[in-house]
Amino acid sequence: LEKFKGVFVALYSAYDEEGNVCSERAKKLTQYYLDKGVKGLYVGGSSGEGVLQSEEERKKMLEAVMSVAKGKMTIIAHIGANSTPESVRLAKHAEEMGVDAISSIPCVYYGFSPRAVKRHWDAMIDATDLPFIIYHIPQTTRFNLPISLFTEMAQNEKVIGIKCSSESTYELERFKFVGDKVKGHDFIVFNGPDEQFVAGRIIGADSGIGGTYGVMPELFMKLNDLMDQERIKVARKLQDEVNDIIADLLSGPNLYGVAKYILHLRGVETGNPRGPMLPVETDEDKKLCERINKKIEE
Numbered sequence: 001l002e003k004f005k006g007v008f009v010a011l012y013s014a015y016d017e018e019g020n021v022c023s024e025r026a027k028k029l030t031q032y033y034l035d036k037g038v039k040g041l042y043v044g045g046s047s048g049e050g051v052l053q054s055e056e057e058r059k060k061m062l063e064a065v066m067s068v069a070k071g072k073m074t075i076i077a078h079i080g081a082n083s084t085p086e087s088v089r090l091a092k093h094a095e096e097m098g099v100d101a102i103s104s105i106p107c108v109y110y111g112f113s114p115r116a117v118k119r120h121w122d123a124m125i126d127a128t129d130l131p132f133i134i135y136h137i138p139q140t141t142r143f144n145l146p147i148s149l150f151t152e153m154a155q156n157e158k159v160i161g162i163k164c165s166s167e168s169t170y171e172l173e174r175f176k177f178v179g180d181k182v183k184g185h186d187f188i189v190f191n192g193p194d195e196q197f198v199a200g201r202i203i204g205a206d207s208g209i210g211g212t213y214g215v216m217p218e219l220f221m222k223l224n225d226l227m228d229q230e231r232i233k234v235a236r237k238l239q240d241e242v243n244d245i246i247a248d249l250l251s252g253p254n255l256y257g258v259a260k261y262i263l264h265l266r267g268v269e270t271g272n273p274r275g276p277m278l279p280v281e282t283d284e285d286k287k288l289c290e291r292i293n294k295k296i297e298e
């Protein structure tokens with residue numbers, strides 16, 4: 001399980017100027033993070049706009065990532081889709097590509113009962129021999145994972161962890177505590193809200209997956225090291241600085257658009273986010289991105 005402990009960038013998708021998934025750009029983006037030394041990538045999640053893409057586009061994006069990253073970084077493929085059959089197909093494809101684990105949100109759009117969500121997840125888990133990581137993000141899915149369903153899921157030996165993106169650190173603590181107890185060994189908990197990385201690690205997270213890591217991987221690797229060394233005071237100070245940057249990132253038209261534009265300023269092209277996500281267009285927005293980029297480099 002050591003390969004799931006560390007800093008995981010929630011990868012943005014790479015598009016060309018027309019907005020199509022671009023393999024060449026995706027490979028360069030993957031190489032960028034490989035060179036930075038992050039533990040791994042979370043592909044096709046929220047930041048990756050998986051739910052805004054067709055099945056073929058999601059496969060294409062993952063194929064490009066794997067062509068660079070296979071055996072060099074831990075790759076988690078997010079395969080959550082609206083229908084169970086589509087998620088099952090994405091799971092099988094991810095296994096063929098050689099990813100290290102699959103992960104999924106519950107279903108979006110319709111509201112579902114815990115029983116329906118369990119059947120949805122079980123179908124993906126049964127479709128491959130891969131480890132599975134639950135993706136809990138109630139603020140976007142509107143599904144509040146009950147601890148009873150969590151406990152049932154954790155009993156499946158393939159379910160090795162959870163990505164906890166809810167802002168409740170109490171919930172995160174419960175997932176770690178109950179997960180460890182059910183397993184009798186480490187149950188991997190990934191911190192979701194980048195703004196609470198230090199708090200998440202203190203209360204139980206082993207690792208972190210985050211969207212803003214993509215523009216400041218060094219700072220999150222530093223934070224993670226400080227937490228490993230239990231240097232809480234220094235870590236808290238760095239978290240304050242990081243949160244100042246995150247506040248700036250969130251002050252633009254759209255987080256993903258701003259992050260992608262900052263990557264563009266560094267020569268890493270990923271295109272604009274997909275509509276309805278707003279891109280960076282105005283001079284004012286571009287100046288904001290330049291200011292943030294400078295702040296990160298300081």
Ligand code: NAY
Nearest residue numbers: 010045046047193194209210211212
């Ligand atoms: C993913 O799947 O892309 C993530 O792990 C992203 C989790 C992010 N939440 C959303 C809704 O994008 O990293 C966070 C988020 O960008 C960050 O905390 C800033 O608010």
